[in-house]
Amino acid sequence: MNEIDPMNLSAGPGSSENRHNGSGNLDHQGRAVAVDDASPAAERKVRLRFLGSGDNFGSEGRFQACIHVDAGATRFLLDCGASSLIAMKRAGISTAAIDVILISHLHGDHFGGIPFFILDAQLISRREVPLVIAGPPGLTQRVREAMEVFYPGSSAVERKFRIDYVELAEGESATIGGLTVFPVRVVHGSGAPSYALRVECAGTIIAYSGDTEWTDALRKVADGADLFICESYFFEKRMKNHLNYRTLMAHRAELGCKRLIITHMGEDILDRLGEIELEVAHDGMEVIL
Ligand SMILES: [Zn+2]
């Protein structure tokens, strides 16, 4: 059981008191952020927004995998693909207003935005509070390598904020800030274990497939979830390591989630959206849980 509490490492930046002080929603450094919710802390719900719902190739101009979740006390990203900083800026979300980044697996369309996120936090949003980045084993080294490839010297530079890397052990719950994260191994080659993630926050369970072909692990991760976000890369084309809509539908009855939304869509399925009987994500789509 890993335990990292970013809330305890600073003067309560994510506390509801700080964030509801009568002057709108403020980020850690007092800047206005694009979360419009003036409800008291007790009534807060979990707000989820798809910042990127596309595949690795940006089909139809969609951004790569990135989902923003505002769970009140903790705000986090589920995946941070190479295009995610652009998607965040389009949505008016500052890198200073994210407590935790959760990564499903180490492919560029899921973690490649981290170097840009870190550099923006350092140079543009001027973050000062710790950032937690959690993902599969190998995450720490892969992020450092990516930073060095893109911006030599950037991984070792001194910053005003600390980064805590958490490498999640398969099948073991980790408590990260206000989140309980349960990683389940899926079938997807990425040079490291690839995970589906089950995240409990503010009494809500969000399950996320990451990238994978069909595996019974998805039943486990989706079971009882308030929302299951699942890859559906193709309509019916079969490809190793990935899931298509027809296969997902064939297993739909096995999924014990309350709500299911598909994402990570390529051109093949985007051309046939009229035939889809499930909820389909789009960039900017907001879901209240
Ligand atoms: Zn992948």
Ligand SMILES: [Zn+2]
């Ligand atoms: Zn992907």
